[in-house]
Amino acid sequence: MRFMMLVKHAENSGAPPKELMDAIAKLSEEAVKAGTMVASGGLAPTAASTRVRVSRGQITTTDGPFTEAKEIVGGFAIFDLKSKEEAVEGALRFMELHKKHWPGWEGETEIRQMYGPEDFGPKA
Amino acid sequence: MTATDTHRAIDAIWRIESAKIIAGLARIVRDVGLAEELAQDALVAALEQWPESGVPDNPGAWLMATAKHRAIDFFRRKKLLERKHEELGRELDAQQKMAVVDFGSAIDDDIGDDLLRLVFTACHPVLSTEARVALTLRLLGGLTTEEIARAFLVPEPTVAQRIVRAKRTLSEARVPFDVPRGDELAARLSSVLEVIYLIFNEGYSATAGDDWMRPALCEDALRLGRILAELVPKEPEVHGLVALMEIQASRSGARIGPSGEPILLLDQDRARWDQLLIHRGLATLQRAEELRGALGPYALQAAIAACHARARTPEETDWPRIAALYDALAHGARSPVVELNRAVAVAMAFGPAAGLELVDALTSEPSLKSYHLLPSVRGDFLFKLGRFAEAQAEFERAAALTRNAREHELLLGRARACAHGSAPLEQR
Numbered sequence: 357m358r359f360m361m362l363v364k365h366a367e368n369s370g371a372p373p374k375e376l377m378d379a380i381a382k383l384s385e386e387a388v389k390a391g392t393m394v395a396s397g398g399l400a401p402t403a404a405s406t407r408v409r410v411s412r413g414q415i416t417t418t419d420g421p422f423t424e425a426k427e428i429v430g431g432f433a434i435f436d437l438k439s440k441e442e443a444v445e446g447a448l449r450f451m452e453l454h455k456k457h458w459p460g461w462e463g464e465t466e467i468r469q470m471y472g473p474e475d476f477g478p479k480a
Numbered sequence: 481m482t483a484t485d486t487h488r489a490i491d492a493i494w495r496i497e498s499a500k501i502i503a504g505l506a507r508i509v510r511d512v513g514l515a516e517e518l519a520q521d522a523l524v525a526a527l528e529q530w531p532e533s534g535v536p537d538n539p540g541a542w543l544m545a546t547a548k549h550r551a552i553d554f555f556r557r558k559k560l561l562e563r564k565h566e567e568l569g570r571e572l573d574a575q576q577k578m579a580v581v582d583f584g585s586a587i588d589d590d591i592g593d594d595l596l597r598l599v600f601t602a603c604h605p606v607l608s609t610e611a612r613v614a615l616t617l618r619l620l621g622g623l624t625t626e627e628i629a630r631a632f633l634v635p636e637p638t639v640a641q642r643i644v645r646a647k648r649t650l651s652e653a654r655v656p657f658d659v660p661r662g663d664e665l666a667a668r669l670s671s672v673l674e675v676i677y678l679i680f681n682e683g684y685s686a687t688a689g690d691d692w693m694r695p696a697l698c699e700d701a702l703r704l705g706r707i708l709a710e711l712v713p714k715e716p717e718v719h720g721l722v723a724l725m726e727i728q729a730s731r732s733g734a735r736i737g738p739s740g741e742p743i744l745l746l747d748q749d750r751a752r753w754d755q756l757l758i759h760r761g762l763a764t765l766q767r768a769e770e771l772r773g774a775l776g777p778y779a780l781q782a783a784i785a786a787c788h789a790r791a792r793t794p795e796e797t798d799w800p801r802i803a804a805l806y807d808a809l810a811h812g813a814r815s816p817v818v819e820l821n822r823a824v825a826v827a828m829a830f831g832p833a834a835g836l837e838l839v840d841a842l843t844s845e846p847s848l849k850s851y852h853l854l855p856s857v858r859g860d861f862l863f864k865l866g867r868f869a870e871a872q873a874e875f876e877r878a879a880a881l882t883r884n885a886r887e888h889e890l891l892l893g894r895a896r897a898c899a900h901g902s903a904p905l906e907q908r
Contacts, residue, residue: 390703391705438696441488442496446496
């Protein structure tokens, strides 16, 4: 089963402490070694982003930054895992690192299961 | 968190941690079977305690510490027993004494080496292939006996017994918990790769109606392969196998039609290929190619799969390159099936006459005598050359040989088309 982890936080959180970055690097390395992480990436500030929206039959394009958003997606990772519980366990460990190395920081990891071939294929 | 939630969390944690715990313990106790039992004891303790106490902050360390205590208890009991034996004039087993002394520091050392030892032990040639598969899934994949049984369509007691017997065999044969070196490494590594690919193919051959545990074997095999690739990053064949599995797995969503019928590679909707897996597969293949030495059979097969993955349409397929890769594959490991595939690639690259020449050389091959793809491929070449009567006979022969009902129908359709000297409408 494939899962996408979306990490969300306030945009003006500031630069993460080095200890956190090191700990995340270590956790990612472990996940790669465990054969579970298939992709990951950090996202640039919303100042560099653009929203293309369709609403009431109109398409509008809006450039960032999107200061009105309380929390934005700051990064993502894609995992191949056996179960949702394994995904939750992974997210717990990831947030545990934030708690430990960045006191006062607030944010969340959203776990989204991705559709796989089994969801499109013929019904069993 | 309810007790059920906790149990599910424990399942997940076990999946993540069990191989590392078993591997770490096995190095100390020098017995994979015992290591697994000690790890299981720790799991039982977690199942008893965590619903009350909550999941500890570092559950992996908790499990390891608990298993370690069980190991110490085990050795204490054993030592006591041995002391009694000593009174009877026997000597303490030096190695086990060492093991107890070594205990504190040993567990914290690099876990990677231990995992690698565990891989080689679980796939040791002293074990039957079935035993290797079961033990690998159990010790490294963290699967339960029941899950393995479901995935391989065998009764649970059969798998349980297979595992018990395998552990006993390892212990009786005194298989060292070690990574093979020198010349032995290549042979032992190929045994490991064979086990992983077998697990993958078991999952890949599962059809739509099968229990989801079966297709999940592909994921297990991929995970094992990726772990192995990180453990021995300089072995090109490991990357080759991982690349092959990634690219094959990328087609999972496209290879079975709405009513469960298999869809041939060239007829698949390429938009349904998983681009993330293709991307990973191509990158992994590149890692294999960047290492020194000629490509081995897995890397060559991956390179062939990559040719298909890179082609946006079937027409863009680089058939001359595929034919050349099959040449290299046949050079290293000549087999009639490889030869038949080579003939198909050659026909696609250089025309049906060239393919027919290769296939004709195979018609006397005893191992292909009842292989329906041989007359089917030969029929296809003859058809393309306009030799319809001969083609019809070949398609009819192929239809009689296949055990797959849908394929049977398809082949008879092609045979009928030969009578008209044209392709049936649904055929390309």
